[in-house]
Every structure is written in structure tokens, then in C-alpha cells.
Amino acid sequence: MLMLMNALRLALQEIRRNLLRSFLTTLGIIIGVAAVITMVTLGNGATQQVTNRISALGSNLMMVNRGQGMGPGRDRVEAPGFRQSDIDAIRLEVAGIKALAPVSQTSVTLISGNTSWSSSVRGTTNDYLVASNWDLQSGRLFTNDEETNGGAVCIVGDTIVEELFANQSPLNRRIRVGRYACTVVGVLKAKGQTSFGNDQDDLVLMPFPTYQTRLAGRDALSGDVQQIYLSLMDGVDSSHVEERLTRLLRLRRNITGSESDNFHIMDTTELAATLTSTTETLTGLLGAVAGVSLLVGGIGIMNIMLVSVTERTREIGIRLAIGALEHEVLWQFLVEAVVLSSFGGILGILLALLLSWIMALLMKVPLVLDPGIIVLAFVFSALVGVVFGFFPARRAAQLNPIEALRHE
Amino acid sequence: MSNNLCPRADALVCFQQVTKVYGQGGASFQALRGIDFAIQPGEFVSLMGPSGSGKSTVMNIVGCLDELSGGEYWFRGAPVSSLDRNQRALLRRLHLGFVFQGFNLLARTSALENVELPLLYRGLPKTERRRMAMAALEQVGLERWAKHQPSELSGGQQQRVAIARALATQPSLLLADEPTGNLDSERSRDIMELMVRLNREQNLTILMVTHEPDMAAYSGRTIHCVDGRVASDQKNPPHPAHTHAHTPEAGQTGATSC
Numbered sequence: 046m047l048m049l050m051n052a053l054r055l056a057l058q059e060i061r062r063n064l065l066r067s068f069l070t071t072l073g074i075i076i077g078v079a080a081v082i083t084m085v086t087l088g089n090g091a092t093q094q095v096t097n098r099i100s101a102l103g104s105n106l107m108m109v110n111r112g113q114g115m116g117p118g119r120d121r122v123e124a125p126g127f128r129q130s131d132i133d134a135i136r137l138e139v140a141g142i143k144a145l146a147p148v149s150q151t152s153v154t155l156i157s158g159n160t161s162w163s164s165s166v167r168g169t170t171n172d173y174l175v176a177s178n179w180d181l182q183s184g185r186l187f188t189n190d191e192e193t194n195g196g197a198v199c200i201v202g203d204t205i206v207e208e209l210f211a212n213q214s215p216l217n218r219r220i221r222v223g224r225y226a227c228t229v230v231g232v233l234k235a236k237g238q239t240s241f242g243n244d245q246d247d248l249v250l251m252p253f254p255t256y257q258t259r260l261a262g263r264d265a266l267s268g269d270v271q272q273i274y275l276s277l278m279d280g281v282d283s284s285h286v287e288e289r290l291t292r293l294l295r296l297r298r299n300i301t302g303s304e305s306d307n308f309h310i311m312d313t314t315e316l317a318a319t320l321t322s323t324t325e326t327l328t329g330l331l332g333a334v335a336g337v338s339l340l341v342g343g344i345g346i347m348n349i350m351l352v353s354v355t356e357r358t359r360e361i362g363i364r365l366a367i368g369a370l371e372h373e374v375l376w377q378f379l380v381e382a383v384v385l386s387s388f389g390g391i392l393g394i395l396l397a398l399l400l401s402w403i404m405a406l407l408m409k410v411p412l413v414l415d416p417g418i419i420v421l422a423f424v425f426s427a428l429v430g431v432v433f434g435f436f437p438a439r440r441a442a443q444l445n446p447i448e449a450l451r452h453e
Numbered sequence: 454m455s456n457n458l459c460p461r462a463d464a465l466v467c468f469q470q471v472t473k474v475y476g477q478g479g480a481s482f483q484a485l486r487g488i489d490f491a492i493q494p495g496e497f498v499s500l501m502g503p504s505g506s507g508k509s510t511v512m513n514i515v516g517c518l519d520e521l522s523g524g525e526y527w528f529r530g531a532p533v534s535s536l537d538r539n540q541r542a543l544l545r546r547l548h549l550g551f552v553f554q555g556f557n558l559l560a561r562t563s564a565l566e567n568v569e570l571p572l573l574y575r576g577l578p579k580t581e582r583r584r585m586a587m588a589a590l591e592q593v594g595l596e597r598w599a600k601h602q603p604s605e606l607s608g609g610q611q612q613r614v615a616i617a618r619a620l621a622t623q624p625s626l627l628l629a630d631e632p633t634g635n636l637d638s639e640r641s642r643d644i645m646e647l648m649v650r651l652n653r654e655q656n657l658t659i660l661m662v663t664h665e666p667d668m669a670a671y672s673g674r675t676i677h678c679v680d681g682r683v684a685s686d687q688k689n690p691p692h693p694a695h696t697h698a699h700t701p702e703a704g705q706t707g708a709t710s711c
Binding site: 048051054055058062063359360362363364365366367368369370371372373446447450 | 513516518519538539542543544545546547549551553557559561562566570571573574576618
């Protein structure tokens with residue numbers, strides 16, 4: 046213990062004697078540690094952001110679309126839509142569903158007073174709000190009667206309030222939707238933009254029957270249900286539901302044997318998992334690349350320590366002549382390397398905190414600090430000192446004092 | 454050629470038929486061909502000889518920096534040849550002080566810290582180190598230069614700091630390897646007078662390697678080495694410029710066998 050204290054004292058004395066060189070030596074470690082922590086922090090932030098945005102899309106949400114999904118060679122338009130009877134069948138036969146809503150939408154021009162705004166109108170049910178995580182800011186949901194028989198009512202998003210009503214409460218006021226009019230009964234709480242920059246709040250919801258009778262017929266397919274939104278109860282296995290759903294829909298749409306589906310199911314839980322694992326892979330990759338710079342930093346320390354041993358050969362000779370033991374010289378150099386690299390580690394962490402904060406602000410991702418990676422980076426930097434300091438230290442300790450003293 | 458000089462309990466250093474061979478096989482070089490001498494406590498001995506005579510090798514072996522190839526070396530009555538590297542380092546730490554031709558002070562380190570260095574390896578607490586280092590600097594008259602770095606000191610002052618460093622641990626033997634080799638004659642005289650004073654006043658045993666007869670004349674006894682053997686070993690007459698260095702009573706001086 047006493048010996049270690051002595052070695053620490055000698056090492057600190059040496060570092061203080063060569064402040065600039067010591068700083069330059071640790072620069073590699075500083076940059077390495079800062080890079081690793083910053084990359085991982087930003088990666089975690091990006092992952093967090095993806096998760097947040099997907100959960101904003103809807104919790105445990107599944108969307109059933111007609112067509113074979115996106116991609117080359119996939120027909121989307123020609124596939125028939127869904128029927129209200131499909132919805133009823135799903136409700137009856139698939140277990141574990143919390144909310145189930147038909148969705149059809151079209152673009153229309155809205156008019157209120159002398160203001161007009163082009164937006165998308167969705168015909169759906171209250172379950173849509175549950176499935177897509179919408180909350181009401183004010184007003185009410187559709188009544189049972191409105192849901193089943195239709196009614197000239199609508200619920201509007203925040204952007205509509207802004208654009209058509211200049212942020213005044215639109216409740217009980219009327220909007221012209223195409224050729225028909227509806228009374229605003231509810232306002233949705235704002236959600237903001239999607240990760241692709243779409244304004245989610247730019248929408249008008251109306252009861253599904255109302256939509257069918259008043260807006261459908263503009264094109265052949267709008268009479269159908271375009272999409273089915275469903276959200277699962279907590280703890281329900283989404284792949285199991287997906288399988289049941291596929292089987293049911295194939296049956297109802299007369300798809301047999303080897304024929305491929307003319308609909309597709311998008312599972313946000315799965316999507317979230319895929320995207321999250323993608324960003325996590327990227328985080329790991331960035332961290333690994335940054336880790337290489339940490340390794341290079343370690344080699345820098347070894348290099349400088351070796352140069353330092355050569356440069357200080359005479360000094361080592363003096364120490365040995367004075368009566369320093371082999372292991373005392375070894376410890377002095379080893380402790381010096383470890384102190385340098387740990388100090389670099391600490392400076393690196395501070396730099397990383399600053400960089401992560403700035404980068405997170407610039408990239409608009411949440412700042413997710415992971416104490417684990419900070420501790421790991423520090424431990425690794427100290428370890429770099431031990432590993433890369435050992436070789437030069439042993440070389441110093443094994444010098445022949447006579448030759449060392451003669452060294453110019 | 455064997456003598457019955459060693460081991461002698463009263464001798465500080467005793468060499469018996471010490472040989473040293475560098476290298477192996479055909480490329481080997483015999484630096485020492487059987488050296489015998491003894492140094493009593495309190496003596497001031499000069500080691501002289503032309504280059505290649507083996508005086509530096511003797512110095513290194515006495516200083517436990519080098520191992521001997523044959524014969525035996527007793528330090529304070531104990532054989533040294535059986536000691537390992539670390540034991541020899543401990544012996545240096547506890548009993549020996551070194552002064553080199555090139556001063557060998559640590560650069561960018563104050564005089565005081567340089568003098569403290571050997572005390573640091575003894576594991577002494579800071580206040581004790583400071584006290585002993587200051588005392589040693591006072592002995593060489595440099596207490597006012599304690600905070601100065603070697604680059605701010607003259608050659609003579611640097612060598613004084615080196616002597617203070619060697620003295621700080623109160624060694625049994627001071628080994629000086631050409632201590633005046635890098636100094637002009639005036640500084641050389643200062644250093645020699647300092648060493649004579651330390652020898653006389655503190656009964657410090659000194660072994661000095663030099664090739665200058667003028668410097669050797671300050672000491673009490675001169676051993677001449679030629680071709681790895683002791684050519685002569687005799688007491689010096691009293692130094693004209695100085696009261697004579699302390700010499701033990703006649704008869705105690707180690708005999709030679711060349």
C-alpha cells in the first residue's frame with residue numbers, strides 16, 4: 046500500500062513535470078472515450094425517439110390494408126377493400142382485441158365562414174381513437190347512435206382548429222365538408238409531426254356510416270372499408286393474432302391454397318421491434334467504430350510511454366543507482382500510464398457529456414445517458430493504461446543501471 | 454595469489470581476487486584480472502588509472518551496480534556475490550551514495566526534490582524527507598538554492614546538489630565517479646574541499662575514481678589500476694593546499710597484491 050502510494054506520488058510528480066506531453070498523450074484516450082459515449086448516447090436517443098414515435102402511432106396497433114403492401118410488383122389498387130361484415134367477423138372470431146375500427150379516408154376541402162383548408166377526412170368509430178392513441182382535448186366522442194346510424198357530426202384535429210377557427214373553440218360550429226356540413230363535437234389533443242414529417246393533427250373524423258353515405262361514391266372503392274385498425278389487449282401475442290386474422294381474411298376473401306394474400310397486416314409492435322433493433326445495431330456499430338479510436342488511443346499511450354522510457358533511460362538509471370527496486374520502477378511507470386489513461390477517461394466523459402448534449406439538441410433526439418456505458422468507457426480507459434503501460438514499464442524496470450546511466 | 458585479507462570484520466569494502474569478464478567466448482574481454490584491496494571506514498581513497506584499466510568496473514562492482522565474475526567482494530563483512538538484483542538495490546538504498554561525473558540530476562525538478570528522491574524510496578514521510586533533504590543541502594552550502602532547478606544552477610552547484618543527494622540518506626560509503634570531470638579547476642577545488650571536509654568532519658568513507666593526479670592528491674590514499682590489476686596502493690602525502698584528509702592509523706590500510 047505504501048509502495049503504491051509512493052508510485053502514485055512519483056507518477057504524479059512526473060506527469061506534473063511534463064504537463065503538455067501528458068495532455069497530448071491522453072488526447073487519444075479523451076477522444077476515444079468521448080466518441081464511444083457520445084455515439085452510444087446519441088444512438089440510444091435515436092432508439093428512444095423511434096420507440097416514442099411508434100408508440101404515438103398506437104399501442105399494440107395492427108393495421109390491415111388491402112393489397113400486398115408496399116414494394117415493387119405489388120398490386121395495391123386492384124385488391125378489393127374490406128366489408129363491414131369482415132369487421133363483425135373479426136370481432137366475433139379473433140380473441141384478444143381491445144379496439145377494432147374500420148377506417149376509410151379521402152381528401153376534401155373544408156370550409157368554415159370564408160376560410161378554406163384542404164385536409165383528409167376519415168370515417169371511423171370511437172375505437173379508432175383507442176387504437177391510435179388519440180385523446181380528446183375537449184368536447185365528446187361519437188354517440189352510439191351516431192356510430193351505427195350516422196350523424197352530421199365530426200371530431201377535428203388541432204391543425205384544423207388552427208387553420209379554420211384561428212384557435213377559437215370550434216365546438217358546436219359547423220364545417221362544410223365537401224358538399225355536406227357537419228357540427229364539430231370534439232377536438233383531438235395535438236400529437237405533432239410523424240417521423241416522416243407528416244402533420245398528424247391535420248384530420249377530420251366522422252362516424253363511419255356518415256362517411257359512407259356522404260363522402261363515399263366519389264370513387265368505386267370508397268364504399269368499402271379501406272383499412273382496419275385494431276389494437277390488442279396487453280399481453281396478447283401479436284403474431285398469434287396476426288395468424289388468426291390472416292386465416293380468417295383469406296377465408297372470407299376466397300383466397301385458396303397457394304394464392305398469395307391480397308391484403309397485408311402491419312404490426313406496430315413488430316415494426317417497433319424491428320426499427321428499435323435496427324437503431325440498436327447502428328448504435329452498436331457506431332460504438333464499435335468509436336471503440337477502435339479508444340484502442341488507437343491506448344496504442345498512443347504505449348507509444349509515448351515507450352518514448353518516455355527511452356528518453357528517461359538516464360533518469361531510470363539514476364533511480365536504480367539510488368536504490369529503486371525493479372518493481373518500484375515498474376509500478377512507477379505502470380501507475381503513470383494508468384493515471385494518464387484514467388485521467389483521459391475522466392476528461393473524455395466530461396467532453397462526451399457536453400458533446401452529447403449539443404448533438405442531441407442539434408439532432409433533436411432525446412438525451413438518453415446510459416451510466417453503464419460511461420462506467421464501462423472509464424474502466425476500459427484505465428484498463429488500456431494497464432495493458433499498454435505494462436510493456437514499457439517492464440522495459441524500464443529491467444534496464445541495466447550502468448548502461449542506463451551511460452545513456453545519452 | 455590468494456590473500457587472507459578478507460573477510461575482515463573491520464573493513465567496509467574488501468575485494469578478494471575479484472575478476473570481471475565481459476561478453477562470452479572469443480568476444481570476451483577480461484576487465485579485471487584479480488583485484489585485492491580493502492577500505493576501512495573513514496578512509497578517502499582515490500582510484501586512478503588509464504582508461505581501460507578497469508577502475509570504472511571496480512567502481513561499479515563496489516557500487517553493486519555490476520556483478521563480479523570471480524573472486525569475492527565483502528561489504529561490511531558480508532559477501533555480495535550471492536545477492537540478487539533486488540538485494541543489491543536495497544544495499545545501494547541503505548548504504549551507498551553515488552556522485553557521477555555528469556551530475557545526473559533530474560531535469561525540471563528542484564534541487565530539494567532531487568535530494569529528496571532517495572528518501573522517497575526509503576518511504577519516509579514528507580516532513581521527515583524535507584528536513585533531511587534541507588539538512589543535506591545545508592551541508593553542501595546550497596540551502597538557499599533549494600527551490601531552483603538544475604538548469605538554473607552552475608556546474609559546481611549541480612555537483613553539490615548531487616553530493617547532497619548522496620549524503621541525504623547518510624550512507625556508509627560515498628562513491629564518486631570522476632566528480633570533477635565536467636568542472637573547471639576552481640569548481641573542482643571547491644568540490645574536492647567539500648569532500649575532504651565531509652570525510653574529516655563526518656568521518657564519511659569515500660571512494661573516488663579520477664584520472665587527475667591533482668584531484669587524487671586531496672585523498673588520503675591512491676590505488677592505481679593498470680590492465681585490470683592493482684599496480685600500486687599507497688598513502689598520499691598531506692595535501693599542500695589543505696589540512697590533510699583524515700587517514701586511519703597506519704597498518705589498517707589494506708595491503709596490495711599485484
